Each structure stands twice: as structure tokens, then as C-alpha cells.
Amino acid sequence: MWEDLEVAVEKIAPDKMKPKPPEDNLGFGAYFTDHMFVMTWSREQGWHDARICPYQDLKMDPAARVFHYGQAIFEGTKAYLGKDGQVYLFRAADNFERMNDSALRMCMPRLPVDKVVKALKALVYLDREWIPSGDGASLYIRPTMIAAEPALGVSPSSKYYFYIILSPVGSYYGQGFTPTRIYVSDEYVRAVKGGVGAAKVSGNYGASLLMSENAKKAGCNQVLWLDACEHKYVEEVGTSNIFFVIGDQLITPSLSGSILPGITRDSVIKIAESWGVEVVERKISIDEVLGASNSGSLKEAFGTGTAAVISPVGELLYKNTSYLINNGRPGELSSRLYKEICELQNGYREDPFKWVVRV
Ligand code: COI
Numbered sequence: 634m635w636e637d638l639e640v641a642v643e644k645i646a647p648d649k650m651k652p653k654p655p656e657d658n659l660g661f662g663a664y665f666t667d668h669m670f671v672m673t674w675s676r677e678q679g680w681h682d683a684r685i686c687p688y689q690d691l692k693m694d695p696a697a698r699v700f701h702y703g704q705a706i707f708e709g710t711k712a713y714l715g716k717d718g719q720v721y722l723f724r725a726a727d728n729f730e731r732m733n734d735s736a737l738r739m740c741m742p743r744l745p746v747d748k749v750v751k752a753l754k755a756l757v758y759l760d761r762e763w764i765p766s767g768d769g770a771s772l773y774i775r776p777t778m779i780a781a782e783p784a785l786g787v788s789p790s791s792k793y794y795f796y797i798i799l800s801p802v803g804s805y806y807g808q809g810f811t812p813t814r815i816y817v818s819d820e821y822v823r824a825v826k827g828g829v830g831a832a833k834v835s836g837n838y839g840a841s842l843l844m845s846e847n848a849k850k851a852g853c854n855q856v857l858w859l860d861a862c863e864h865k866y867v868e869e870v871g872t873s874n875i876f877f878v879i880g881d882q883l884i885t886p887s888l889s890g891s892i893l894p895g896i897t898r899d900s901v902i903k904i905a906e907s908w909g910v911e912v913v914e915r916k917i918s919i920d921e922v923l924g925a926s927n928s929g930s931l932k933e934a935f936g937t938g939t940a941a942v943i944s945p946v947g948e949l950l951y952k953n954t955s956y957l958i959n960n961g962r963p964g965e966l967s968s969r970l971y972k973e974i975c976e977l978q979n980g981y982r983e984d985p986f987k988w989v990v991r992v
Contacts, residue, residue: 812947
């Protein structure tokens, strides 16, 4: 069982090490480091066979339940290289706690959070030379859990793999802090209350692709999803949560049961509140947002997420009408939050929240 489990470490042979990618053109999720962490869960043994090993293919039976019924969940967190040369993790334990919430929703086993954080630190330390040092660059961490039992009856798997892979990344949209153009979906929906929208389930992202492609054809970076029942209330961007500065308030949709409870969302709320900003979590309709844009009271909009960090929104496209936000420029609060969060994550400043952990 996990309590007795040692993490075995098999280092890659020096001649098999991959060349490091160019730091000025990392993109997002295109390169993977030399090692990964993997462990197996079975009904009889619980979590076992925990290993850090060279990055490699998984051997999967084509009947594995993940391929047929989509029992797959994942997380996203990051490691950062500090100015002091130390390596930092940001709220990684919170990500594994959230993964346990996703696991509960998908009938998958719980992770022992402390042990997994320890294994993650060992993995990141081993591949620390892959952490990029450029502005806005980091080592993206992708923990994943999948159902591995070969069986076609629709029931929870008796076997799972949990693995962590690492990818040096630049900014998610490949355009730094430049504001994005967001397409408001009035056609498809992302998630419904009672479904799996509040869990980080792989299928949520697969289901978003068709609309994302339509958004791209319209020249947009991403989709802003509205609620599934009335197509009226703002939910999230899919790769990030969304915030609006209207008048003097910072407003974000409340966690309705169909929205992902973002770790960056929570961090932004706490940082903004510590600055005395009035943060309001509530239902907000697209009509209210566009009305505020027309009246000039919508000062800023931005997305928040591990991958997206703080991503200013410069324009909303809804039913063929374009709504420019802050003349398409990043707003004052988004810029201040971006700077603050990057400096915290890179260990450049005092961390009053105790979110940053040294590897
Ligand atoms: C993240 O921000 O880590 C995400 O999971 C969003 C996306 C890249 C799927």
C-alpha cells in the first residue's frame, strides 16, 4: 500500500537525454522533459509501483476503459525558476486536492496528496534544467489519471494509472500579455449544473473543440461559454475563469456547479481583496457585460488560469457584433495582478498567503 511505498527512481541514460528547446519559442505543451512520474492503482493493492522513470509511452490495452467511457481527469500546475536560482511550486497541493474532487465525481481513487507533492518535487528537481527562465515562461506540470482496466461493461475501473509529465512553456496564447479576442458562444454549451463542468474531466475539453475551432475561424483565441439552460449567464472561458471590472467592482461568475473552481481564480480574488478591491462573486449575464461595455462602465476583462495566468481580454464577439474593452489594451488591474502573481510565483516577493513552496 502507499504508506509503505517507496518511489523508485530510474534516471535516463545521458546519451538518451533530449536537447532542450529554444527558450524564445516554447509555445505551450510542445516539448516534454526527460522524466515522468507514474504509479498504478488496483482494488487489491491501492496505489503501488510508484516510479520516476524516463519519459516513455504507456502500454495500454485497447479495451482500457479510458478509451471507451472517458474516465480521465487531469490537472495543471507549474514550477518556476526564481531569481535566486531556486525552484518554486505554486499551490500544487491545492491542485491535487482539486484532482481528488474530480476523482470523486468520476468514481476514481483518491490521491495521497502529501505523498504526491513529495514525488512531484523529486521529479521537478530531477528535471530542473528544463525550467525556462524567460519572462512569463515556466515548467508546466500535467498530472493525469486514467482508467486502465480492459473491460467494456459500463462500470468504474478496477485499475488506474496516475502520471505526471512536465513541459517547458511560454505564454498560453503565444502572444505574451497581449489582449485576446473572445467569441461568446450562443450555440453550443460547455457544461450543465449536476454534470461534470466543475471537475477537471478530459471530456469537458474534447467537447469544447468544435466551438473553439469556430471561434478561431472568426479570428478569436477562445470561447466564452454561457450557462446551458438560458444561454444568458457568463460561465468561463474553458481554458480559464473570467473576471470583469465594472465600475469599481471586480466581478466574477460564482461557482455555480458547472464552472471549474480555478486555483488562479481563487488567488486573484484573495490578492485583489488584500488590496482593498471589492470582489463580487455572483451571476452575471452577458447582457449586463455588453451593456456595461456600451455605457463605458466595463473597464477591463481578463481570464485567469494556470496556463493562461492573467490573460487580458481586448474584445468580445457576440452574435456578429464586436465589443472592444479598454480600447483593446490591457487594463490597470489586470496588469497589476499579472505582475504580482508572476513575482509571487517566481519567489521575487514576500508570500503572505503561503502559496509558494520551494522544491
Ligand atoms: C490549465 O490552465 O492548467 C488548464 O488546464 C487549461 C488548459 C491548458 C487545458
